[in-house]
Amino acid sequence: MKSTIVVEINNVSKSFRQLKALKQVSFAVEEGELFGVIGPDGAGKTTLFRLINTLLIPDEGTLSVLGYDTVNEYKQIRPLLGYMPGKFSLYQDLTVEENLQFFASVFGTSVASNYELIKPIYHQLEPFKNRLSGALSGGMKQKLALSCALIHKPKLLLLDEPTTGVDAVSRKEFWDMLKMLKQEGISIIVSTPYMDEANLCDRVALIQKGSILQIDTPTSVVNGFTKPLLGVKASNTYQLLKALKSFPGSDSVHPFGEYVHYTEKDGEPDPKVLQDYLEQQGLQNVQIKLMDPAIEDRFMDLMHTAEEV
Amino acid sequence: MKIIRVLLQKEFLQIFRNKSMLPILFVMPVVQLLVLSFAATYELKEVDVALIDNDQSALSREVMSRFQATGYFNLELETFHYAEAMMAMDQGEVSLILEIPSGFQTRVREGRVADLQLVIDAVDGSTAGLIQSYSTSILKDLNAEQMRKIQMESYSPQVQKVKSIQVIPQNWYNPDLDYITFMVPGILVVLVSMIGLFLSGMNIVREQEIGTIEQLNVTPIRKYQFMIGKLLPFWVIGMIDLLIGLILARYGFNIPFLGSLITVLIVAGIFLITIQSLGLLISTITHTQQQAMFIAWFLMVIFILMGGLFTPIESMPMWAQNLTYINPVAYFIKIMRMVLLKGAGWPEIQFMVYGITAMGSALLLISINKYKKTVA
Numbered sequence: 293m294k295s296t297i298v299v300e301i302n303n304v305s306k307s308f309r310q311l312k313a314l315k316q317v318s319f320a321v322e323e324g325e326l327f328g329v330i331g332p333d334g335a336g337k338t339t340l341f342r343l344i345n346t347l348l349i350p351d352e353g354t355l356s357v358l359g360y361d362t363v364n365e366y367k368q369i370r371p372l373l374g375y376m377p378g379k380f381s382l383y384q385d386l387t388v389e390e391n392l393q394f395f396a397s398v399f400g401t402s403v404a405s406n407y408e409l410i411k412p413i414y415h416q417l418e419p420f421k422n423r424l425s426g427a428l429s430g431g432m433k434q435k436l437a438l439s440c441a442l443i444h445k446p447k448l449l450l451l452d453e454p455t456t457g458v459d460a461v462s463r464k465e466f467w468d469m470l471k472m473l474k475q476e477g478i479s480i481i482v483s484t485p486y487m488d489e490a491n492l493c494d495r496v497a498l499i500q501k502g503s504i505l506q507i508d509t510p511t512s513v514v515n516g517f518t519k520p521l522l523g524v525k526a527s528n529t530y531q532l533l534k535a536l537k538s539f540p541g542s543d544s545v546h547p548f549g550e551y552v553h554y555t556e557k558d559g560e561p562d563p564k565v566l567q568d569y570l571e572q573q574g575l576q577n578v579q580i581k582l583m584d585p586a587i588e589d590r591f592m593d594l595m596h597t598a599e600e601v
Numbered sequence: 602m603k604i605i606r607v608l609l610q611k612e613f614l615q616i617f618r619n620k621s622m623l624p625i626l627f628v629m630p631v632v633q634l635l636v637l638s639f640a641a642t643y644e645l646k647e648v649d650v651a652l653i654d655n656d657q658s659a660l661s662r663e664v665m666s667r668f669q670a671t672g673y674f675n676l677e678l679e680t681f682h683y684a685e686a687m688m689a690m691d692q693g694e695v696s697l698i699l700e701i702p703s704g705f706q707t708r709v710r711e712g713r714v715a716d717l718q719l720v721i722d723a724v725d726g727s728t729a730g731l732i733q734s735y736s737t738s739i740l741k742d743l744n745a746e747q748m749r750k751i752q753m754e755s756y757s758p759q760v761q762k763v764k765s766i767q768v769i770p771q772n773w774y775n776p777d778l779d780y781i782t783f784m785v786p787g788i789l790v791v792l793v794s795m796i797g798l799f800l801s802g803m804n805i806v807r808e809q810e811i812g813t814i815e816q817l818n819v820t821p822i823r824k825y826q827f828m829i830g831k832l833l834p835f836w837v838i839g840m841i842d843l844l845i846g847l848i849l850a851r852y853g854f855n856i857p858f859l860g861s862l863i864t865v866l867i868v869a870g871i872f873l874i875t876i877q878s879l880g881l882l883i884s885t886i887t888h889t890q891q892q893a894m895f896i897a898w899f900l901m902v903i904f905i906l907m908g909g910l911f912t913p914i915e916s917m918p919m920w921a922q923n924l925t926y927i928n929p930v931a932y933f934i935k936i937m938r939m940v941l942l943k944g945a946g947w948p949e950i951q952f953m954v955y956g957i958t959a960m961g962s963a964l965l966l967i968s969i970n971k972y973k974k975t976v977a
Contacts, residue, residue: 345819371821381816385615397607398820440816 298323298448298479299344304353306339313339315502316353321481326474328493329483330591336502337483338378341452344481345375358447371399374446374478376437378453384426388417388436391425392443399444409476410439413469431462438469442478449473451482455489467492487588498591505594510587517585517593519543520560523551525579526570535573539566546592551581553589604822608830612804616834626838630792630846634853637788639781648732649677651686651695658706660747664717665699667739674735687720696722697732709747774942785856786937787910789846790872794904794930796839797873798897801832802880806893809884828969832877839873840866850941859944865937868954872933875961879929882968904930932957 299321306314314336321327329337342348343355346366355362360369382391392414396403407414413435420428425436434454441449451470455463467489470480482493490496491510498505498513506513526532529547536545536554543557554561563580570578617623650668654661668674677695680686686698698720708715719736723729808814817827847865850856880897887893907914907921908930914922925931932953939945 347815347818367821370819373819375816375819377812377815379812379815381812383611383615383813384811385618386611390611390614394607394611395816395820398604398817398822400603400821 296323297321298325298358299481300356301344302354304343304350304355306343306348306351312502314343314350317499317502317504318353319497319504319507321479323479324474324477325479326470326492326494327479327481328490328496329481329499330485330487330490330496330587331483331499332485334501335499337499338452339502340499341375341450341481341483345373345450346370371444372447374441374444374449376441376449376451376454378456380433380437382425382433382437382440385424387422388425388428389421391436392440395440396443401444403443406443406445409445410442412472413442414439430458431465434458434462434466438466442473447479449478449480451480453483453485455484455486463489487586487591490587496587498594500595500598503598505591505598513590514585514587517590519555519593521583521585521589522554522561522563522566523581523583524554524566524570525551525577526575527577528575531573532570532575532578535570535575539569544592544596546589548586548588551583553583604826605829608822608826609833612830612834616838626796626842627845629795630789630842631849633792634785634788634846634849637784646673648674648697649695650674651678651680651689651698652676653680653683653686653698653700655681655703656701656705657703660706660709661701664701664740664743667743668699668736671735671739690720690722693722696728697736699736710751712751781854782856782942783938784910785850785854786941787908787934789843789850790908790930790933790937791905791910792846793839793843793869793873793933794876794901796835796842797876798880798883798901799894800838800880801835801877802882802884802893802897803890804835805831805881805884806887806890810889824969824972828881828972832874832881836870836873836877840869843869856941858941860940860946864947864950865940868933868936868940868950868957871954871961872929872957875929875957875964878961878964878968882964882971885968885971904928907931908934910934926956927960929957929960 297320301320302318304314304317305312317336317340329340331337339348343350343362344357346357346362346369349363357369358372360366362369383394386394392403396406417432417435417439420432425433428436438451438454441451455466458466463486470482471492474480482489484490490513493510495507495509496513497507506516508516524532524536529552532552533545533547536542536552541556541558541561543555544553546553554566563582567578567580616626652665654665665676669676674697678686678689683698683700686695686700689695690698698718700718700720702716702718705715705717717740719733721729721732805814808817843866847862851858879900883893883896883900887896906912907917907925908928909925910930914925914931917925936945936950936953939950943949
């Protein structure tokens with residue numbers, strides 16, 4: 293068993309009938325790492341997780357988790373894994389406490405023996421421990437699911453879109469918890485469609501249509517974006533988008549929040565020329581500023597390139 | 602062992618928390634027995650009769666009063682026109698037309714053949730059959746009496762000969778031909794089948810539908826542990842329901858328990874596993890509770906209709922009779938009736954028990970095999 297690699301994926305492909313969910317995916321996750329899988333809906337994130345957690349068998353390639361093969365040695369892997377599916381998958385007709393006890397017992401342990409690990413998460417739920425889990429709020433459900441996935445002190449934690457549909461405050465709390473778990477030495481693979489969460493990972497894999505576009509630290513991913521980036525704002529965003537797209541030399545135009553991110557095909561765009569052009573087009577309150585690229589800019593860029601190829 | 606205990610604990614917790622299903626589980630045997638046993642009866646009640654009495658004699662009046670005296674026939678219409686009686690039958694007002702020709706009494710008195718017409722509404726074949734057999738037996742009794750009378754009056758040796766063969770039927774195992782005695786053991790089988798077929802299979806599909814199965818599948822729970830955790834709770838509930846039903850049958854309906862109760866329970870245990878395995882198989886090929894429910898109902902209706910509960914298997918066409926060899930419900934209904942009403946023991950029922958066991962083993966093996974694929 294290798295000491296530093298917890299998950300090793302070699303040329304893995306998986307299809308469902310006609311649909312190629314994953315194409316020739318390879319990467320490795322190191323011990324103690326917080327590894328993010330970032331991609332839009334339908335990119336193949338859940339399929340990737342189900343392959344790692346032994347629920348699916350790859351059509352091609354091999355996966356090794358904690359030194360065991362996911363096809364032949366799944367029995368050794370399962371007790372060491374903590375898995376939180378994207379959809380809330382606990383028993384809604386059991387209480388908070390009953391769910392936790394059930395999953396502890398199924399893994400041959402008890403709530404008491406691993407209480408320290410889940411305490412920071414679970415103590416918020418304790419006032420509601422006799423409530424049916426189906427009656428919890430979204431954020432609470434997610435904390436309970438995390439507690440249940442952790443109750444047997446897994447070596448590797450797999451979280452499939454844990455923050456989808458959760459409010460901003462709970463999302464922040466959740467990521468704080470993940471950092472804390474990392475301190476405990478648990479390796480974590482987490483998927484998310486939210487780009488802002490990518491910055492919180494040690495390394496991220498950008499995935500699109502079943503292929504990995506890039507794997508690197510969030511900073512390096514952003515540094516891969518070399519073109520000068522302008523942020524443009526005007527009172528009518530729809531017209532602004534149309535105008536920018538028809539501007540000669542325009543390359544990428546993406547609305548992000550209040551600014552539209554804009555690049556040109558060759559070299560540096562001249563803000564003054566652009567401003568004049570936009571005002572000519574009848575746009576008002578045009579503001580243009582130079583922006584630092586974020587991870588989503590790089591992602592859009594990569595996606596765009598991948599599609600052109 | 603510990604994991605199985607935890608799984609069972611979880612299942613029972615969920616079952617007993619289900620406030621809408623739990624009462625039904627235990628009220629069901631009572632309601633089914635009461636409703637089906639009392640309502641689904643083959644006994645004749647209140648047949649409306651149209652009488653065409655062209656004879657207007659003492660004997661023709663005697664015929665009608667005999668019909669009325671049984672309490673099953675009710676004189677609804679008296680007429681001299683056949684067309685009027687027929688119209689009443691067309692409109693559903695009467696189910697039987699009794700036509701007595703003129704000269705009826707005279708012919709009987711003279712010891713000649715006397716005809717009499719019965720016209721029966723046969724839209725419902727079984728009721729028509731019943732009306733016919735009731736009527737025939739009334740007329741037979743009357744006929745015998747008349748013969749005796751004539752014989753006494755005339756001392757005719759010819760008539761004496763006619764009297765010499767007499768059939769006295771005796772009904773074994775159910776001497777009074779009590780319908781309830783016949784139905785209750787069969788209804789108990791339906792009850793057990795419903796619990797076995799619907800509940801355990803449905804339970805697994807539910808875990809798939811809600812998504813909890815995904816969380817369960819990544820735990821170290823073994824397949825056999827999961828299966829036992831799913832089958833055993835409803836096996837226990839099925840057996841408890843059967844016991845409630847048997848107690849009701851014995852003390853509420855006074856059904857004779859000639860055979861051994863232990864035999865019934867052992868066979869019921871095997872039967873439940875068989876039918877639960879079928880439910881399990883359904884759950885492996887369906888993805889929603891709706892699909893599973895639909896297939897289960899489809900099979901259940903066939904099992905019951907072809908199981909000999911309402912109509913005897915012996916009167917089905919040959920291909921249908923052959924189908925009952927793979928109908929576990931048919932076997933169990935037959936075993937229940939044989940053991941409870943006839944006092945049959947192991948030698949008489951063993952081959953049917955082998956049949957159920959074979960089906961159960963096959964179904965269980967197939968469904969376990971199938972289940973693996975859906976998880977992997």
